[in-house]
Amino acid sequence: MQLSLWLALAGAGVLISFTPGAGAINTMNNSLTSGFRRSIWGILGQQAALIVHIIVVALGVGVLVAGSPVLFNVIRYAGAAYLVYLGIRLILQKPGSQRDPTMPVTREPARSMFRRGFWVNLLNPKALVFFLAFMPQFIRPEQPLLPQYLVLTVTVVLIDVVVMWFFFAVAAKSFQRFTNTARGQLILNRTFGVLFVTVALLLALVH
Template sequence: MTLSLWLSLLGASTLISFTPGAGAINTMTNSLNSGFKRSIWGILGQQAALLVHVVVVAAGVGLLVSRSPMFFTGIRYAGAAYLVYLGVRLILAKPQSPDEIDMRGQEPAFSMFRRGLWVNLLNPKAIVFFLAFTPQFIRLDQPALGQYAVFITTIVIVDILVMWFFFAAAAKSFSRFTATERGQKILNMTFGTLFIFVAALLAFIH
């Protein structure tokens, strides 16, 4: 991959990562509930999903998904349903007492990783997006493996940096709200509603 092409990939990846979505909301929620440092586990889960998407597209399955309305619709609604579930769970979550707040961050790392994985994995539009995005940076007259390695490494590193040092860090500014039950209710309602809003976009705007 030439330097100019890689710089184009870097710029595009950065813009895409800064676009708010379910992954950003999940990252901010993890940062609030489990702390800035431990939010990395959810971010890594989201990156694992990106790897799966790229492999799927590289294998040609993405083309099948994009051309099969029934398959695409099924995954789309499954993804929307999962986001609604996360949103409703947040909205109905019981506020924590001061003692419970001091014990935050005890959610297992694997649980956070798994949730991040499913948030990004159950998004068929990501497959279609990569289907359109990937060919712009892969040259057929050059070895594919090296190009895909540079492609996915760039996307993953950029997304980790943006998610952790922008969205997770931004959530720290809301941490004062978690000190009171009222503040927790407001935050849970806000982020829960955002999850449901993104689910609606995923389900009805296509």
């Protein structure tokens, strides 16, 4: 891949990663509830789903999903339902007692954080449609395809990891003081719960 083309890809990747969405909300919530360092597990789960999206599009399956309203809507509503579930669970979650501000509120297992991040990103069919429009701009069919897809995947994943971890996860730390009290935890839980539900509604209703 030519340097100029890669720079364009990197620039587009940065813009995509900074676009707020369910992944960003999930990352910030993980950072607040489990700590900045451990939030990486949710981010890695999101990247695993992103890689699946890229593979699906590269294999041509994404065209079938985008071209089938029924299949597209099944995935779309499943994704929206999962986000609503996450949102309601946060809204109904009872806050813990007052804690040491230097310690995270919970110690959710890394596997659980990874799994949730994976499903949050995977159950978004619009990501498939986006990559269908995005990827051809940076792939030259007359050149070997595998190296190009590898460069694209590594570039997009690394950029998203950096943005999620060092922007959204760090940004969440500014709200860390709220987790020191039961009332603050309740406010944050309900705030992020509402955000998850809002993103779910946008996913389900906006075409």
